[in-house]
Amino acid sequence: MALLLTVNGEDRTSGHGAMTPLVDVLRDEFHLKGAKPVCREGFCGACTVLLDDHPVMACLLPAGLAVGARIRTVESLAPDGALSPLQQVMEEHDVVQCGMCFPGMLMSLSGFLAVTPRPTRDEVKAALSGNVCRCTGYERIIDAVLSL
């Protein structure tokens, strides 16, 4: 039985089983490789996507549970190549290093900023507490967020 998924506003059909982690469907079947399977157990945040506007870990979400929900991945943030304001400040502040954590960081932050448009530094840090970055040491990412 095919799974009907709504990804970045588009209806997609997956041939995977319902218990397949959403991150594998996105990457292997839909070629949306922004979400990264890094720890596969919900601790690193690199596969974070938005599910009905809430950040969730795509490694822990069976694709079957995503049926009927709106899934947004990092690829949706700049659909025509124009960076979102969040992406723009990241580029302007030169905070990207290896870059593997950013797709997840950006989705966590997108979900968070939608409900907390004027956050404090502590709030941003708390919102990122499920997103590991091994390169940057976070603070300059947070500076960029606070400059929005």
Next chain:
Amino acid sequence: MAEVTLNFPRRDARDKLRGRTRYTIDRDVSGVLHAALLRAPVPSARILRIDTAAARAMPGVRAVVTAEHAPGRHGIGIADHPLFAAGRVRYHGEPMAAVAADTLAQAQAAAAAIVVELEPLPAVITMAEALGPSASLVHPDWRDYEVLVEGGAHGGNVAWEATVLRGDPEAAFARADVTVVESLFRVGRQNHLSFEPRAAIAAFEDGRCHIETSTQAPWTVRNVTAHLLDVLPSAVRVTVPAVGGGFGLKFDCALEPYAALLARHAEAPVRLVNSRQEEMLTCLSRENAEIRIRSAVTKDGEIAGREAVVLMDCGAYGGEQIFLTTMTAHTLGGNYKLGSVRLASRAVYTNTAPNGAFRACNGTYNTFALERHTDEICEAIGMDPLEFRRRNVLGDGNLGATGQIFEGDVLGPMLDRMAGLRAARPSKQAQAGDRLYGRATTVGTWFVFVGPSAATVNLNADGSATLVTSGVEIGSGSMMQGLPQIVAHTLGLKPQDVVVRAADTDAGGYDVGVGGGRTTVSLGAASMAAASEVRRKLLDVASGMLQTPPEGLTLANGRVEIAGRPGTGASIAEVAVQAQKLVGPIAGSGSFTGPGVAAMPGCAAGHFIDALDIPVFAVHECEVAVDPDTGHVEVLSYAVVQDVGRALNPRAIYGQIQGGVTQGLGYALHEEISIGADGSIRQSGFETYRVPLAQDVVPVEISLFEGAPSIGPLGTKGAGEVPILNVAAAIACAVANATGRRVQELPLTPPRVLELLLGRGLPLDFPHIATAWDDNLLRPLAAASWQGRRMAGPDAPGP
């Protein structure tokens, strides 16, 4: 010339922010097979039988290989490392066989179906066990191994021993006017936890093997893979897409030979990617180490003599640790003026996963040990730690441990700079509240790992330039920012007009690899030399076009101008087009290697580097609050003064410092690896291997110290590696100051700190480090007349 210092943004940021960058794990290859490794479930065993017949018959299976298909050994210094466990298992997780199949599930199922009969053998899990009386040998046949580099003593479970002797420490310790201070330290391993695991895709094309891989050292991968496949190095081509974090993990050959061997047998492309659990179990971690250090110090704080024994756990195979024994001379033996010194640095085999290189290898824990020891000295002689450091740090004309003569006063003025920062900002002591407050300032000595690099620059008819090297962008930005800035500066172009080709061993010349802070220096120097040749040729052609001698021309903003007459010249594109007609396209090539600074003859034995070509210094300061109830350490403030030579892109360096300090905070406070009785690493993933999260970090106050001598291009030094160097030292000294306890071990996790506060733990004791320094040596020093010889052989070592 164009301005070279600028905050040039990185060109790879946009795609990385859009999720479009294709790392090795993201690459789609048509018809690719998936591979799995069968790993040993025990730390030490004799392999009685491996039967792959059932596995071969399973659905989708295309190839199964074992030691019989790749019998060679590789290594650094000593060729001790087979691709597959051959006859004997030496660590829990060691590959015994590899399978390629149509799907990953099929490959894993087939790997599980391989029949292996093992006869358990005694294992040495700790260095104390490995060096203990009647220890079983990890390599009973060590005498038969090919020695790739002469000079280090080795034998039994000691893979390599490097020693330093300068002056007469015996006499110094015997002086009546000295206080002798002895300290013991122990540190655990550190996992890089690079987000992209080790991953490789191998395919055979036209009789040659093409490997796409997540590596920092494409030429090492090329040479080691060729060696293990028993083909000519030129039969292997390595290309490297964007790398999702390295930090030293990927400075060695890793999965590539397995993928290549399987691709050869299956006659199809093969993809092999470590799971996170495999990454944890077999990470080439920063090694655990044990250190005994003694100093003879006068009441005025003069260090008359120093001696130390450093044990570095290399795990089951020597690898990088053999090379890294070298670094003790320059890290533990660094920072301070020493009247006399003797150091023994030993890489020890154990039946555990091999260790490897990690950002400021060896330096992090030796700096921790040295700086804590320094504070213990200050306590013993009653001197202020800052005053002691100010008096004793290396300055212009001072001798290092191996007798090299240091140039320039750097650490002293850097301490002054830090004092200025301290005076300018209020203490955060009030934030400690009811907790214990401590502060510390530490110094550190590191270096740039120079060595060979090559570069080619092509000037294109559109006025852009293409830079071709074997450099890899691992995230630090050197390939995206530093190198194009150097080439653009030399040619009068904008950095965005310099295209940097991704690493390809078929295109770029030999390179040691990206690591050791060497990218901007070594690849930068080669790139600048290549660009200079282009510049010469460009000016020659322009000279004809503009009827002006080359000396009368300037290059800036993409144009050649007659000096003093702006607007009269031509665009570089026009000159490039003209050149194509007259003399053919303009290209230049350049190369670089370390000049080889001299040590004092006879001081260093068994070292790969006797003296530092480019020393790099750092001063770190922090304030901490320690919770007396739970042992939690909160970092209240952190400041860094870093010797960068010259900052080409200050903002990028700030990013490296904030990130490097954060990794150092992980090492100092959170990241712990423990090894179970079964020889396996107990931390299997992100849950129990805890790296700092956003809430565990503070903004680092940064001051870049420019102007110290450097042979790097434009006076640069590597800036990305050193920020992690003295974080553990600074934190440990601050925690010791806060608690009044003797901090001897890392990481300072809450349980370990509470143990210290409650006085629960036993003081360290190293029965396997002899009290008399000489008794530790395999080779008495009188016999050590070996002189440093440069590395050769398939594995280029490095940090």
Next chain:
Amino acid sequence: MRMKTGADTFHVATTLHGAVAALADRGHAGAPLAGATWIMRAPLRGGPQQDRSYVALSRIDELRRVEIGERDITIGACVTHAALASALAHIDGCAALVQAAASSANPAVRQVATIGGNLCAWDFASADLVPALICLAANVELTSPDGVERISMERFLARRSELAPGTLLSRIVVARTACGSAHVRLPLRRSGDYPVAIVSLAVKLGQNSTVLTARAAVGSVEVVARRWETLEAGLVGRPLDPQAAAALAGRCLDDFVARDGVEAAGWYRLAVLPSLVRRAAQALLPHS
């Protein structure tokens, strides 16, 4: 390894009774699936493969509601940690539950992990909601083809690993009382990891902060969270004094046999309990 599962192995229930029937039908091969966070990572932790026939509960509206009545609060088993924290944020007496729900795991996991899943993860010693609900004297409602049964948390914890097929944790009921409550957890980092020890405490205070009733629970120290009755007995009848409470806790540590784990040894989990009790008591004093 990932399993491919077809229609027969993944059923999306839309009513509680439908779910119960589907689970009963599947027998021991069936398993309920709520937020799935625990089940999805189980294979990586040496646990079972995802080879059961799952009945997804997340579309059952009645299990996603928090009903705040005058006498009690009824929480559907599929309420997520994030929804729970938000629904009870300003309800008196629920502070322990709110703190537990708002601080467990990390924000993205809290979006999907459910209260029912947290209570049913019998091999998860560090579950935050368990001690919080014990201190609040919560009851759980089990629904099976035979009907509805309401049992105490303690009884549920003892039975949860061997519930009969078709028996589903459907609701959690917390009585509204005049108690104040606090949940103090100790992760090794600031947040983002599982706590190595948890103290949940609910007290009813009289004049001069005299403790009239007390209910304490300890999580993560032993394999399963449980009440700390000797601490409760020692607190009742005296004014609530954080230092005295900590001292009392220090004298009662023998009540526990702490577990050793990769992240912390047993001695550490015990050693920090007195200060966690002190913090909990501090949080419950009227002026704080």
